[in-house]
Amino acid sequence: MWDSIPGLQDRALGQRQAPNRCATQGSPYFKFLKEAPDPPKAEAKAKALKAKKAVLKGVHSHKKKIHPVAPRQPKYPRKSASRRNKLDHYVIIKFPLTTESAMKKTKDNTLVFIVEVKANKHQIKQAVKKLYDIDVAKINTLIRPDGEKKAYVRLAPDYDGLDVANKIGIIYTESSRL
Structure with a gap:
């Protein structure tokens, strides 16, 4: 069966075919093959550098560029x-607290207020001021x-808690009636 197809038997047995004759030195075409000028390495390197691009990495590499637009008018x-x-x-500070424990704090130079829940410390400080x-x-x-x-x-430190509380009206002392 293999005899009917030329070269098939050699291939089936793992034998190699003879090399192409035009690539050997005896061929008249060998002269032309050898004389074909290879591009110089410097030219090839320059061409490669010219074509070189940065590698796009990450998920943002293919994002479209947004061009700056003029501000709206x-x-x-x-x-x-x-x-x-x-x-x-007036919304931040609701009212001063006048409980017994709050009155004790006035002696320690501290006033107690009920304030808006959304207000932060900076806003409370500005409101009191x-x-x-x-x-x-x-x-x-x-x-x-x-x-x-x-x-x-x-x-x-330069303020007295009792005097300030008296001025605000948190506590009522005899000296304030005069």
Whole structure:
């Protein structure tokens, strides 16, 4: 069966075929094959460097470039008036606390206020400074079990807690009646 197809028997037995005759030195074409000029290595290197691109890595490599656009110049304002600040000084401080424990704190130069839950320490400090015209050293806050926020306002050393509490109206002393 293998005899009918030339060369198949050699291939089936793992034998190699004879090399192409034009690639041997005896061939007239060998002269032309050898004389074909190879591109110089410097040229090839320059061409490769020219074609070289940075490797795109990561998930953002194929993201489209966003071109900067000119700032909008609307024909009319979208809001007629800016929104009112709902957390102003009068909303932040609700009322001073006048419990027995709060009165003890006034002797330690600390006033106790019930404040808005959303207000932070900086906002409470500014509100106390504006409403009562006193300097604040520091503020401690806690949220009570009933959901209200309590602020312990420590006054600056040059203020007396009892005098400030008397001026605000937290405590009523005999000297304030005169």
